[in-house]
Each structure stands twice: as C-alpha cells, then as structure tokens.
Amino acid sequence: MTNRLSRGVRSFVTACVLLVLTAIAAEIGLRIKDDYKTATASPVELAERLTVPCWRTVRTLRPLAERETLDPDRGVRITVRINSLGLRGEEPQIPKSPGTFRILLLGDETFFGPYLAEADTVAARLESLLGSRTDLQVEVVNAAVPGDCPLLSTLRVKGTLLSLDPDLIVQHFDISDIAESAEYRRRTRLDEAGRALACPSATLESGRHLLWFEELKLTAAATSMLSRFFEPPATDAEPNRSMGLSWPDDPAQGELIRLEQALAPLTELRQIADGTYSKFLVSTCPQPWQVSPTASSGPSVREAAGVQAGQHYLSRSVFDRVAAYTTEHSIAWCDAVPYFEDYSAPDVLFFKNSVGLSPRGAELYARVLAKRIMEETPYVWRKVSGPGENIPRAADRRAETHSHDGTWFE
Template identity: 25%
Template sequence: MRGAPKPVFYAVLVLLPAAAIALAVEAILPRIAPAPRLAYHAWGNRPDTLLPGVEHRAVTRNYDVVFRTNALGFKDEEHAVEKPPGVYRVLLLGDSFVEGQGVDPRDHLARVLERLAARDGVRLEAIAMAASGWGQSQELATYEVVGRRYAPDFVAVFFCANDLWNNFATQRTSRGPRPAYALGPDGRLVFELADEPETPPAPEALRRYERPPRSEGVRALRRLFARAFRIATAGEEERRAARLAALYELPPEADRAMRDPGGPPGVPRDRRILFEALVAALHRAVVARDGARLVNVHVTGYLDKPMDPDFARLLAWVAERYARHGVETVDLERVFRARVAAGDPYPAWRSDPHWNAAGHAYAAEALWGRIRALRAAPPGAPSRRAHGAARRDASRRRGQTPIQSVPQETGGGPGRQRAAGVGAPCGGAPAAGSPGAGPSPAGAGAPSSCASAGSASSSSIS
C-alpha cells in the first residue's frame, strides 16, 4: 500500500517546476511576440478557417503585419456573390501560401493580380479562399460549398507537398477533424459533413465561437497537467499498449517497401490514390460541370537549397496527374529559382519558406501570364468550344447544390457522410442565408446532372 501514492508524487514533482516555467513564459513571451492568438472557426458545412470579421496582428522575427478577415473567414476583401458584368473572376484555392502568411494584404498575390490585369485593360477580380493546413480535399470542399457560387471564370488550385497528408479526412487538429473528402470502402469519394446545420454570419460566429483569451502560461499548464494526469492514472494495460504501439513503428526501409514502386518517393499508396481521385473530382467540378478554366500551381520549397531530386520527381508526378485531365501546371518552383538566379529580390522570408511581397508579385506575374494567354486563345480552339458548352450547361445548374447524385449513407449518423461517384465533386452545400448560399435544388432533377458532368469530363480540356 505504501507504493500506491508514487505516481501522484511524480506528477507533483513534474507540475511544480512546470508552474514556475509557465510563469516565466507568461512574463517573457509578450515582450518577445506581442501578438494575440489566432482564433479559428469550425464551420458546420465546410473546412475551418480563421474567425470571420476580426482584425489580427501577426508578429514573428520576419514580419509584423495587421490583417482583417472577411465574412467567410478568409484573409481577403469582401466580394459580392453576383459577378459584375464585364469582370473576369479568378478564384485562388490553397494553403498558407495563398492565405498570405506574413504578407501585407495590399501585397497579396490576389491584389497584385488585379493590378497587373488593370494595367493591361482587363477588369479582373481575384478571390482568395485559403487556409493553413489545407490540401486538395479542403479546397474541393470549399469550392463546392462556397467557391462555385461566385461563378469564377478561372480557378487556380495551389499544390504544396504536405497536401498529400492534409488531404486525409482523419487528420485531426486541436479544433477537431477538418471536413474533407476520403475514399469510402467502395472506392467512391465521401464528404464528411458535420452536424451544424448552417454557417452563421460573422457577428453570430463571434458570439458563439470566440473564447476569452487565456494566457500562454495557463495553456502550457493545462497541457502538462493533462499529460501528467494520464500517466499517473494509466493502468498496466494502457502502459503495455503504449509500449506495443512503439514497437510497431516501421523502420524507413520497411516503410519504403510498402509504397508503390512506380509512385513518387515518400508518398504512401493510400495518399496517392486519394490525391488522384481529388484531381479527377476537381476537373469534373470546375471544368466539366461549371465550365471554368482550371490550372494547377506548384508552390515553392526551400529556395536557398539545391533542388532535391525526390522533390522534383514529386512535382513532376503531380503535374502528370493533372495533365491526364487536360489541366496544365504553372511551376512556381522553376519560376522562383530563375528569379533568384537572376539576382532579383529573394521571394521568401529567410527563416520561413512562405512568400514575402516579392514572392507574391512573382506568383501573380506567372499566373497573369497564363491567364492572359488563355484569354487570347482563338475562339475556334477545341478547348474554347468545350468550355463554352460546359458553361452553358453550368448556367442551368448554378443554383443547385453540389450533391447531385443519389446520396448513399455510409455511416456516422444522419447527415454525417454522403457518398458520390468516384471523383464526383458532390459535396455539401451552404445553408440558406449563409454567405454564398444559393437556392435549394428542385429535387428529382438533381441525380442526372452529376452523371452528365462525369461523362463530360473526358472531353473537356482545360
């Protein structure tokens, strides 16, 4: 019996120094980084974003910038859902690079893109929908639920190497699982919908989701206490399970043996298969169904180091997957390295690969060059005819929800998961009254339209 209090004694032994460290952190940290914590909003029907309608100051050793989020929770200006006449609309979907981490909002690639177009006499509106940690799964979901309501003429989907991991629906954050697509048991894409029925407007979101600020010391103490409590109260079976779990961590050579020999280096087979399904779904949604242009854009890695051969193979593999659907790739890795070699200003923060103002300018220039070339294509080009037919067909479907195939429940409770055809972008739609929401579908006519979009995807070329 004397040995029983031992775990509690060890827990106290850990917590006392932890409390002292936390108090020291609390006193010193605000002097080093006087920035409030980012507040995130978990929407019920689309991937989470920053909290809408708030002003935030981001401070690191590289930058000190103030930005404001719009009603949708993105670091972008407000945009009317209805597209003004004569305006060419560009939708940018991506992760923290497109979100604009650390860059002044006036220097974001969306604003630079608009200025470049205006210089050439084109009325262009660029809409950025991006968040840190997103992959193609979250980008497809965002396009289906919100993005397509803005009727973009051109959609740029940005690829970062970690997207292959961020795509998984089982990925969890401190705010719970991100709504995302996954492959169901039957090989069809499944969009996991949360239970929240609607997207609240910004004032309501602030009331419902913003938490009173907690000190960094309190946060650290809570994490340490929770860990110490778990260790102190764990039974023998739990400790044994933890030891066994550690034994099942595969060595690198065994892990490589489980991958596809023909796949990109470092990418497990399940991530590759899901990525390919998402690329097909993006093409079907953006090009075949909605008649817009689609381009894949490669973001950059660490430009101060030589190009890694495995990274180059990965980018080539991604570009080839998009090319199978007639979607071309804008390779910013190549563009940025050429600019650096030419002695132009360095495009990223020195201790952070995210782009600075110069990087956003280079990205906007490369993207505008591609958009300008596509707009100048002759009217008789095959891709123009395909896009014209798809856009006329899309105008009849613009008001429908993305769920256009017969939904099939796959478990997880009512409304949690709905299955669509392989690669078919049939995710959830915004609730009535939410930003970007359109009219509800008219019931019986919906199932056939998803099938027609799928059949058209083989002939539509981006």
C-alpha cells in the same frame, strides 16, 4: 473572541480579493502575451488563432476577424483582415457585378500570405497584373486557408465558394499537401462513389462545448501544463508536415498511393468548374529547401520545419508526377518551380526568419501565374505576353531591383 473572528473574516476576504486580483492580472498578462504570440506565430499557430472548428472542412477562418502578425525579416506589423465570408481581403460582391472576371485562389499559406501585407499577397499582385490587360474588371478572391490541401479546398468550393460565381479557379499544390491529405482523409466522410462529403472537426465531433471558465487564458495555461501528465483531448492539430519535405526519385508503392489520393480532388474540382462554365488551373511553386541550401536559414527556422541546415532537395520527381496527372486528366497546369530555380538570387524569394514567400517571391509567383492564365483564357486579354514577358530566367537575367508597380527592368 468577536474581534478575533472579525479579524479572521477580514483576513479571509482580503486573501480572496488578492487572489481574484492576481488571477485577473495573470489573465490580462496572458492575453497580452497571446497577442504578441499571434504577431510572431508560425503559419500553423496563426491558423489556430484565426480559425474556428467546422463540421465540413475541419476549420474555417473566423469571419470579420482581424489579427496582427510581424514581417519576420523586417519586424513590420502586418494586419490580416478576414471578411464576412471568412476570406482574406475585401468583401466580394454577391452576385458578381456584370463585366467582372473573377478568379478564385485556393490553397494554403502560400496564397494566404500570413506574413505579407494584403497588397503584397499573390492575390493582390495577380489582380494588379491582370487588371491592366483587359477592359473587364478583374477580381482575385483569396480563398486560401493556412494548412489547407486540395481535399479541404474541394469541400469549401462545394459548400460555400461556388456562390462567388468564379470564372477561373486556381488551386495551389505543393509537396506538403501529400502529408496533409493523408491525415485529413482518415476523418473524411465519403459517398458511395468515393467523393468527399465532409471532414468534421475532431473538436466538434467530441461533443464538448467550452464552459465560460474554459475560455480563459489562465485555464488554457493550466490545461497545457497538466496535459504533459495526462492524455489531451481530441483536437484539430495540424498534420506533421515534415513527412512531406522531399520526394524520392523512385518512390515506394505506398508513397505513390498517397500522392494519387492527394491529387484525386483536383479531378473533382475540374468537373465542378466544367459544370459551372468556369476554367480550372493547378499551380505550384517550391519550398525554400527545394531551391537553395541557404533559403529560409534564420535561427531554428529549418529545424522547426524538420529540415537540416544546408539541406537542398534537388529531385523534381513529385512535380513531374503532378504534371503527368494533370495532363492525364485534362487539367491546366502552371509550374513556377523552374522560374524560382533559375532566379539569380533565389534566397530573396523567401523569408529568412520564417518559411514562406517573401514579397518578391509572391510577386514572381503572381507573374508566372498571370502569364499562364492569359495563355489559358486568351479571349479575355489584350496581349497574351504581358505580365510574364519579363519574368527573370537563367537565360535572361534581370536586375534584382523592381519598381513599385512590379515591373522588372534592367
């Protein structure tokens, strides 16, 4: 009887040990898989892995985080570093050093560059282009966050970014911001004048704090499976961007209201810039399907974005309306769309196997921005026609090759 009981206890202990070891092995496997998924993640998925919930701006980049992504076309590993301020790139000095002209870039993954090496981002290219045109130290701070829109950018500026003392603030705006703004406005707290105060994370507002076992990948996998049968808890999921893929030439009143609401924070940003003796500029560049029917046409890329294969949205209506808004509100405007449209082989400006600017597309956008910035702040630069003088246009085609320093040549 004693031997039988002893064998039973040993069997039970052995089973428990095997169960624990199996769980540990599964956890390790899921973490390895998660690291691989981070490397191959979409911009939205990458944002979820690089960010933490925030009471003021839905989410913020995790300070001092470091993740690897893959160049979707070449398969080269890209390291994405987040500094202590929750911004991509090097640590900006606070207070700003004397003799420094600091540019603050705001926007979404177009400026953030999740699949671009740090040196290939719009921020780095812009800093290199402008640095050779002045005796000042030019510093371009990449304050973009994947999935952001002007509403969240404004909250970030009012919350922490003004401490960087920028001389120029550049806000990227594209058609996806309309859908994002409409979604985030639903949870935004406004003051009596209608200005945004905060856009709290739904996760934080729910009041729940993760227990130790809820942070396990094994728990997350089980929760994901069960959520197919039960209602999932409130999360900070990205808005459906397919709602903002195109814009009609004759939009309905509701669409005009959503556009006006998406643009409204730009006026507040301009007022903030004026109040801090900074310049303010709004810029845009197109999505792949606004330039070419074959750009970003890798397997399932367009399908995942809600765009049909071969679709080419030709309407300029939304860009014209944004331009009219900036003119009406005395905001400097930089429209890079014609430069992308006039490019001899526009497909190379975007990744084939993902949605986003390729290194060449980021360089072109930086060149257009550099020229516009020099026009807007001529007192800083030695020669206004510098970086943009060789931007390829339809009337003056340039060779497809370019040197390592970004200089276009015949």
